[in-house]
Amino acid sequence: MTDHGMITVASAWSVGVTIDRLETALAGAGLLVFARIDHAGNAARAGTELRPTELLIFGHPKGGTPLMLDRQTSGIDLPVKALAWQDEAGQVWLTYNDARWLADRHGLGAGSEQALEAIESGLAHLVERAAAP
Template structure:
């Protein structure tokens, strides 16, 4: 896993093509009973505007029983919540990227070692590992 803590970005290389990794991610979210609020297919949207780009899809999901605790500690964290995972095609293969909840907490003045942050980090690790096929 690659990290860019200056920007709060976490990255993991996945096994398989974009469609396979995307399906694994959505199936894992369903199995975890994590509500999916929206999905965005950036490539399809670009093509609809007459543009082209590599594959990039975002799933927006969360558990209000968990995320609310972080927003109570730092209301502006709502700008980065619900959580999101990006599945995208890079020159090195398909990647998963997401914002580290500890970085989100710190960005808005909440303690990065809050219990809710640990829960979010654990869930993101589980979801991305399953989606990556690792």
């Protein structure tokens, strides 16, 4: 499903396993993982309950730099992020920003097209590998 510039796919795995699988897929593709944030764990430390929710921040300078050379403001949305989260019914989802939304948001030009295509197809493939049974 696509919503407000985000693409969301169902995962067959728990939140933690989904992010583990995504990390493995990213490493296999030569991408760098910059951070893994356990929002539910942080919420618990603050005395608040949150269903399982983890954010992975990742990328590669070869993918993001062309976008920032085109429009430096795109750096606010880079590196790429993926959020695994569990809904009220227990279904786990994996959400990430649509590369085309990034292009529209920042007014990226033709010089960014090759990088956008690589990000778009690469993310779809990696997310599928992480979420599929």
